[in-house]
Amino acid sequence: MAATARAAFGVQHIAKGIGRLSNVVLTRGAGSFVWTDEGRKLLDFTAGIGVTNLGHCHPKVTAAAQSQLSTLVHGQVNIAMHEPMLSLIEKLKPVMPDPSLDTFFFWNSGAEAVEASIKLARMATKRQNVIVMQGSYHGRTFGTMGLTKSKTVYSSGFAPFMPGVLTAPFPYCTQCAVAAGNETVGFENCCGNPIHELKVLLKQQSAASDTAAILIEPVLGEGGYVVPPPGFLPAVRKLCDEHGILLILDEVQSGFGRTGKYFAAEHWNVRPDILVMAKGIANGLPLSGIAANKELMDRQNPGSMGGTYGGNAVACAAGVACAEVMQEEKVLENVAARYIHYDLSTPYKDGLVNANW
Ligand SMILES: Cc1ncc(COP(=O)(O)O)c(C=O)c1O
Known part of the structure; x- marks a missing residue:
C-alpha cells in the first residue's frame, strides 16, 4: 500500500530511532x-x-478527562495536592494485590515508575544492587536501559549504564535446557533451576547484604509473554524475606486486568514490597505510579521524589474513571469468562514451594 502524503511527512520528520510496526x-x-x-x-x-484496556476513547474516561481539563489541568505535586490524585488513591487502595500497599507515588511513564521503585529500594535498604530477570523489559530511559534484558537493540550503543544490576534466569519452561527431553519436569513441575541460579547469584555475585531488590515482571511481557511456573514467585518472595531484599513487581503491562486479575500478582498470592503500575491505569493518558507500605515509602527524604508533571490532574481524573469502569462494566469477570483458566495458585504437589526449590 502506498504511503499517504501524511505518512511520508512523518517518515521524514519523526526520529528514526523510534522504529514502528507500520x-x-x-x-x-x-x-x-x-x-x-x-x-x-x-x-x-x-x-x-x-x-x-477499556477500549479506545472509552466515553466515561474521555468525559472525565474533558471535565478535568476545564477544572484544573496542572496541580504540581511538589507544590500542592490535588483532588483527582486523592480520588485515584481511594480507588486504587482497595484493588492493590496486598493491603500493605497503602502509599503511592505517581509519575508519567512506566520507565519513570520503574526508576522510582529502584530509587525507593536503594534509599530504603541502603543497599545498591538490583537483580533483574533475563528477558525482562522495564523501559528505555537511561536508568531502565540497564534493567531491560529482552533485546540488545534497547541498549546497544548507549553504554555505560546504571551500575549494580545483575541478571538471573526467568523460568521459561518451554525453552529450558533442563526440561528438554525430560518428561518429569516442565511448567507443571518446574526443575527449580531458576531459583537455584538466584541463590547461586546471591552467593557468588551480589551478597544479600548488598542487594536492595529483585525486580520482576510477574508475567514476562516483551520477553515473550512467559507465565512463570506455579511456585516460582512464592519462592522468590521467600528468598527476599530470608535476606531482607525487597520484591518489586513491575505490573506496568500485566496490571489492570490484562491477566484476568486486577494485578497478575494475585494469581500466586504474592505480596510485592513495591508495585509498579502504568499503561492501563489511565487507558492512554500518561500516568504511572508505584505503591508500597507507608513505612517503607516514607524512608525517602522529602523532595527526593517528584517532577513537574508527575501524577497530572487530567491523567488522574481519567484513572479514577477507569477504576469505576472496571467495576461498573465487570471488566474482570468479562476477561475471566474469555481466557483459558490455569489455576496458577495451586500449590505444588510437594507443598507451596517445589521440593526442588
Ligand atoms: C513491563 C514493562 N515495564 C516498563 C515499561 C515501560 O513503560 P513506558 O513505555 O511507559 O516507559 C513497559 C512498556 O512496555 C513494560 O511493558
Whole structure:
C-alpha cells in the first residue's frame, strides 16, 4: 500500500530511532478499533501495547478527562495536592494485590515508575544492587536501559549504564535446557533451576547484604509473554524475606486486568514490597505510579521524589474513571469468562514451594 502524503511527512520528520510496526496514520479510535487517514478500519490487537484496556476513547474516561481539563489541568505535586490524585488513591487502595500497599507515588511513564521503585529500594535498604530477570523489559530511559534484558537493540550503543544490576534466569519452561527431553519436569513441575541460579547469584555475585531488590515482571511481557511456573514467585518472595531484599513487581503491562486479575500478582498470592503500575491505569493518558507500605515509602527524604508533571490532574481524573469502569462494566469477570483458566495458585504437589526449590 502506498504511503499517504501524511505518512511520508512523518517518515521524514519523526526520529528514526523510534522504529514502528507500520506507517499507517491513525486519526481516530473507538473501542477495539482504530481508523487510518485513508479511512481503513483496523482491529487494534496491540491496544497501544497493553494500554487501552477499556477500549479506545472509552466515553466515561474521555468525559472525565474533558471535565478535568476545564477544572484544573496542572496541580504540581511538589507544590500542592490535588483532588483527582486523592480520588485515584481511594480507588486504587482497595484493588492493590496486598493491603500493605497503602502509599503511592505517581509519575508519567512506566520507565519513570520503574526508576522510582529502584530509587525507593536503594534509599530504603541502603543497599545498591538490583537483580533483574533475563528477558525482562522495564523501559528505555537511561536508568531502565540497564534493567531491560529482552533485546540488545534497547541498549546497544548507549553504554555505560546504571551500575549494580545483575541478571538471573526467568523460568521459561518451554525453552529450558533442563526440561528438554525430560518428561518429569516442565511448567507443571518446574526443575527449580531458576531459583537455584538466584541463590547461586546471591552467593557468588551480589551478597544479600548488598542487594536492595529483585525486580520482576510477574508475567514476562516483551520477553515473550512467559507465565512463570506455579511456585516460582512464592519462592522468590521467600528468598527476599530470608535476606531482607525487597520484591518489586513491575505490573506496568500485566496490571489492570490484562491477566484476568486486577494485578497478575494475585494469581500466586504474592505480596510485592513495591508495585509498579502504568499503561492501563489511565487507558492512554500518561500516568504511572508505584505503591508500597507507608513505612517503607516514607524512608525517602522529602523532595527526593517528584517532577513537574508527575501524577497530572487530567491523567488522574481519567484513572479514577477507569477504576469505576472496571467495576461498573465487570471488566474482570468479562476477561475471566474469555481466557483459558490455569489455576496458577495451586500449590505444588510437594507443598507451596517445589521440593526442588
Ligand atoms: C513491563 C514493562 N515495564 C516498563 C515499561 C515501560 O513503560 P513506558 O513505555 O511507559 O516507559 C513497559 C512498556 O512496555 C513494560 O511493558
